[in-house]
């Protein structure tokens with residue numbers, strides 16, 4: 001069982017994009033999915049599924065699809081803008097590592113959402129709010145096991161450029177109608193250290209009783 005404190009996991013689970021390809025024991029991957037399913041969801045509907053991809057050929061296909069989108073959107077788009085600020089340039093340059101090497105991980109877990117009835121489809125807060133707590137549980141559970149992760153939405157079903165992909169992830173994974181890929185989560189032993197994430201001072205995010213009151 002995990003022996004890292006929750007505090008330590010929360011304060012060191014930064015995005016790790018350089019991961020080792022060493023296989024991850026099946027029981028560890030199952031633990032990550034079990035931890036994810038402990039999350040809350042609207043009405044406890046649990047409209048989540050997780051496709052755990054360890055087959056190297058499948059991982060390569062996913063990497064190819066993701067690379068095509070990432071080169072177009074990040075390398076030739078976002079990073080080609082000379083006005084991009086230094087912090088954004090750092091992040092997107094890091095993201096290019098995923099773009100080129102998505103399959104260089106122990107596994108890729110794809111978080112999927114089963115869309116409820118079409119009438120509910122517009123309630124984004126209920127839909128995405130019902131899967132991201134599970135994804136964060138997974139990220140923290142992975143951290144507690146010494147496994148690095150990064151949350152990727154590029155090339156998923158809700159990415160704005162998904163339609164431009166030659167081989168969408170959903171096709172590679174055989175997702176049925178009504179099930180959508182929401183996040184790709186490569187998992188692996190980290191090639192970088194776990195560190196406290198760089199964040200704005202938390203005090204700037206805090207208001208008391210009303211917006212205008214800061215202290």
Ligand SMILES: Cc1cc2nc3c(=O)[nH]c(=O)nc-3n(C[C@H](O)[C@H](O)[C@H](O)COP(=O)(O)O)c2cc1C
Pocket residue numbers: 013014015016017091094095096098150151152153154197198
């Ligand atoms: C909704 C969402 C989408 C993201 N999509 C991507 C992505 O497509 N590619 C990527 O490399 N990182 C992606 N990230 C990771 C963010 O870039 C990362 O969480 C942020 O830069 C903070 O990183 P840090 O925790 O290492 O400081 C995404 C994160 C979130 C929450």
